Amino acid sequence: MRTFWAALPTPGRWLLSTVAIQTLGRGLTLPFTIIYLHEVRGFDLGVSGALMSVIAITGLVVTGPGGTLIDRYGARRVLLAGLVAMIAGCTLLAFATSPTVAAIALVLIGVNFGVSWPGFNALIATIVSGELRQQYFGVNFALVNLGIGVGGIIGGFFIDVHRPETFTAIFLIDAVSSLIPMALLLGPLRHVRTHADPSAEHETEAEGYRQILRRPAVLWLTLLTFLAVFIGYGQMEGGFPAFARQVSGVSTQVIGFAFAVNTAVIVLLQFAVLKLITGRRRTRVMQVMTLIWGFSWVLLGLTGLLPESLAAAIGVLLFMGVFAFGETMLQPTVPAICNDLASDRSRGRYNAINAAAFQGGAIAGPIAAGLLLGEGRQMWFIVAMVAGSVLICVLAIALERRLPVAANGLAAPAVAETGAA
Template sequence: MRTFWRALPTEGRWLLSTVAIQTLGRGLTLPFTIIYLHEVRGFDLGLSGVLMSLIAVTGLIVTGPGGTLIDRFGARVVLLTGLVAMIVGCTMLAFATDPAVAAVALVLIGVNFGVSWPGFNALIASVVEGDLRQQYFGVNFALINLGIGVGGIVGGFYVDVHEPETFTTIFLIDAASSLIPMALLLGPLRHVRTHVESTEADPPAEGYRQILRRPAVLWVTLLTFIAMFIGYGQMEAGFPAYARQVAEVDTRVIGFAFAVNTAVIVLLQFTVLKLIRGHRRTRVMQVMALVWAISWLVLGAAGLLPDTVVAVIGVLAFMGIFAFGETMLQPTVPAVYNDLASDRSRGRYNAINAAAFQGGAITGPIAAGLLLDQGLGGWFIAVMVAGCAGIAVLALALERRITPSVNGVPVAAGEAAD
C-alpha cells in the first residue's frame, strides 16, 4: 500500500483519500430507503418498489448523454451537476411525505448515479494510467465497500421506524457527504482535464455507434452485463429472497452476510491486486467466474437443508466467496474500458460500461423474482451458474480481440491479439 500511495500523483491521492468518507452517507441510506418509504412514510410496498426503481431507470437513461457531455465539457462539470442533483434529491427525500415528491427526489438521485460512474472513472483514468490504474480501481472499490459497509452498520443501529426524524437525519447526512467530492472538484482537482480540445485538423470523436462496432467493446460490454445480472443484480433481490424463502435463514443472518461481504473485500483486495498484477485481465475474469460459480453452488447447497445451521453457514459462506470474486472484477473490467478509450472518447466508453452495469442490475432482480416466485429455486441457481460459464467464455473471446497492453500485461510478455 505504501508503494502504491507513493506512486500516485497528488490528484490521485486527493481522490482516493476521501472515498470512504464520501460513501459513508450512501451506506447510511442504501439498505433503509425502501423501509423508509413503506414503514415511515406509509406508501404501500408495491409503490415503494416502483419508486426505488426510478433511481436505476433514471441512471440508465442519463448515462448515454452524460458520457457525451463528459467528452465535450469534461468530467468535472458533469460531476458537479450530478452532485447538486444528489444534494437536492436527498434533501427532498428526507422530508417527502407525498409519493410525487419522493419520485422527484429519487429521479434526482438517479441523475447523479447515471453520471457519477462514467464521470469518476474518466477522472481516475486521466490521473493514473497503466498498471497503477488497475490497482487504483481495485483500491477504490475496497474503500467504497468500506464506506458503505460502515454506513450500513451505523444506520442499522441508529434508525428507528417509530422515530421518523432518524431517517430524516441519515438522508441529510447523505446529502452533506456529497459536499466532499464537490469541494475536491472546485478545489484541488479544478485543473484536472478529462477531455481534449479538438481542432479542425483532428478527426471527429468516436460516437456510440462507432465505439460499439468495435468487437472488443461488444464482448466486454456483454461480459459486464452478465456479470451484473448474476452478481450485483442479485445482491438486493435474488440472494436475500433465496436465503429467506429457500434456505429459510433469519433476517439477521442475511444482514451479517452483507457484513461478511464487506469484510472480505476490504481485507483481501490488496492481496488480490498483488497476485493479479502482470497477469492477463481476461484470465483473472475467468478465475472470477469460477469463484462465483462455486459461491452460487454453495448457496444452492444451503437451500437443500433449510432452517438449519448448515443453511446459515452456507449463506454466510456464499457472501464470503462471492466477495472474493468481486475483488477480481473491479480492478479489471474498468481498466479494460479505459485502456481501449482515447482521451476524446473516455466519457462515452465509461458510459457504456455504466449502462451495462445498470442494465444487469435492473434485469437481474426481475429474473430472480420470476423464478423464485414460482418456487424454482433450483433453476435460479442453475441460471446463475450458467451465467458464470458465460463470463468465462466471453473472457476467452475478449482475450483474442484486445492487445496485450489493454489486457494488463507488458507488450514484450504478451501475445499479439487477433
Template structure:
C-alpha cells in the first residue's frame, strides 16, 4: 500500500483524473467484448462466417485509421482527436444495439473501429504529456491493470445479465458501453481541457524527421515494432482464438474451465502488476522483455502438455495454469513497450510514434487468429504450439538486438541514484 500511495502522490492532478476513471470507462467494453459475436450470430441471426467478418471489420478499420490518426494527434492535439473517436464509439455502440441488418451492423462496427484506431495513440500521447520518467512506466503498468479489472468485472456481470432469448438484454449492454464513453469525454472537456500533446505553434517546423518513413528508418523503432507485432501475434492474438480453440478441441476442457482461465488471467494482472512494477523499476526494459519471453514460452509448453491428457482434471488445471503464467508475462510487457515508444518520441511526433505502436499491435491481433484458425483447423496442433514457443524465443532474441540500438534513457536506465517514485 505504501508503494501505491507514493505513486499516487507523484502523479499530477491530470494523471489522477485519468487513472481514477479507467475502471468505469472500460466496464462497458467488458460487458460487450465477449458477447458481440454471440449477439450477431445467435440474436440477430447472421451467418457465423458473416458475424466473424463483421468482428474483423473493427480491427481492420482501426488499423486503417491509426496512421492518419497519429498525424492528426500531432497536428491538432490528442484531445480533439479523442473526442471525435469517442463520438464515433457512442454512435457505433448505439447503432449496433438496434442493428437487425448486416449493412447496419457493418456501419456500426466500423464506427467502433474508428475509435479503436485513434484511442490507443491518443490516450498514450495524453498520458506521456502528463507524466514522464519512471512514473510514466509505472503509470502504463497500473493503467493496464485497471483496464483489465474494468473489462473483467464487465465481462462477469455481462455474462450473468445477457440472455440470447431476450434481445433486449444485448441492447442494454451496448447502450451501457456507449454511455461509459461519456466519462472520458467529460474529462477531456473538463479537467483535461488544457492538456496539450502537440508542440507549441512557435516551435521549429517539422523538417521531415517526424514523418512515418523517417520514424521507421530508425533501427530502434524497426526492431521495437517487430517485437511488438510478434509479441501480440503469439500473445493477445491467440487469447480470443488460438487459446480457446486449443483448450476446447485439443485439451478437451469445458467452456466453464475456459471462463475460469480468463478470470485467472485478470486476477493475476490486477494482483501482481504493482509488485512487478516495483521489481522492474530502474532495470533495462529490454531485459524485462527477455524475461517475459521466457515466461510466455513456458506458458505455451504448459498448454501444449494438456493435449497429452485431454478431457482430464490435469488438462483443466494446465489450461488454467497457462493463463496464469501468461498473465504474469503480460505485466512485464505493458509497462515497457509504450514507455519506450514515448521516450523515443518528441512532443511533435508523439502521436505518430504511438500510432506505429498501435499499428503493430493491431497487425498482430489480426494475423494471430488467422494463423491459429488455419493451423488448428488442419489439425497441426504440435506445430501450432511449437510455433508459439519459437515465437516467444524470437521475442527474446529481438529484445537482445533492440538493446544494442536503444538509448539508455529509452531503455529505462535511470541516471539519478534513486527512482522518481520509491516503489516500496
C-alpha cells in the first residue's frame, strides 16, 4: 500500500482519499430505498419496485450522450452536472409523498448514475496509467465497498419505519455527501483535463460509437461485462435474496450478515489479490474468477437441500464470501482493459459503452431471476448461473485472442534492433 500510494500523482491521492466518505451516504440509502417507498410513504409494492427500476433505466439512457459530452467538454464538467442532479434528487426524494415526485427524484439520481461511471473512470484513467491504473481501480473498488458497507450498517441501526424523519435524514446526508466530490472537482482537480484540446493536432482521430463497437476487443469486452453483471451484481438485489429466503429458508438477518461478509472479504482481500494478479494476463484472471463464481453458485444451490437449517445459513454466508473473492478479480481488470483500449479523444465513449453493458446486466439480471424463481424453477436458476459463469470463461478466452498485449496487463514485447555490420 505504501508503494502504491507513493507512486500516485497528487490528483490521484486526492480522488482516492475521499472515496469511502463519498460512498458512505449512498450506503445509508441504497439498501433501504424500497422500504422507504413502500413502508414509509405507503406506495404499493409493485409501484415501489417499478420506481426502483427508474434509476437504472435512466442511467442506461443517459450513459451514451454522457460519454459524448465527456469527450467533448471533459469529465469534470459532466460530473459536476451529475452531482447537482444527485443532490437535487436525494433532497426531493427525502420529502416525496407521491409516486410522481418520487419518480422525478429517482430520474435525477439516475442521471448522476449514468454519467458518474464513465466520468470518474475517464478521470482516473487520465490521472494514472499502466499497471498503476489496474491497482487504482482495485483499491477504489475496495474503498467503495467499505463506504457502502459501513453506511448500510449505520443506516440499519438508525432508521425506523415508524419515524419517517429518520429516512428524511439519511437521504439528506446522501445529498450532502455529494458535495465532497464536487469540492474536489472545483478545487484540487480543477486542472485535470480528460478531453483532448480540439485545436491541437492529434495522432488519432476521435472515434464514434459505431467505430468503437466495430473493434472486436471492445465487442467481446462489452458482452463479457454484460454477462458478468447479469449473473453477478444483477442477482445481488434480486436472485440471491429471493433464493436464500424461498429455497434456503434463511432469515433476513442471515441475508444481512451475508452482505456484511461480502464487504469484509472485498476490503480485506483486495490488496492481496492485486499483488497476485500484477503482471498477469487480465483475461486469465477473469477465467479464474469464473471458476470461483461457478463454485459459489453451486454452494448456494446446495443450501436448498437443507432448508431452514444451520448448514443452509452457513452455506449462504460462504456463498457471499466466495463470490466476493471473485469480485476482487473482476473490478481491477475490466475497467483497466477498457481504458487501455481507449484513446484520450474517445475515453468517455469507451467508458460509456462499458457502463451501458453494466447497467444492462443489472436490469436484465433481476428480471430473469424473477421469471425462474417465480415459476418455481429454483434449480434451473442455479444451473443458469453456473452455465453463465462457464460462458464468461469462454468470452474471456475469445477476448484474449483479440486483445493487444499491453491492454491485457503485460508489457509490450520489445522490438529487437538490428544494425549494419
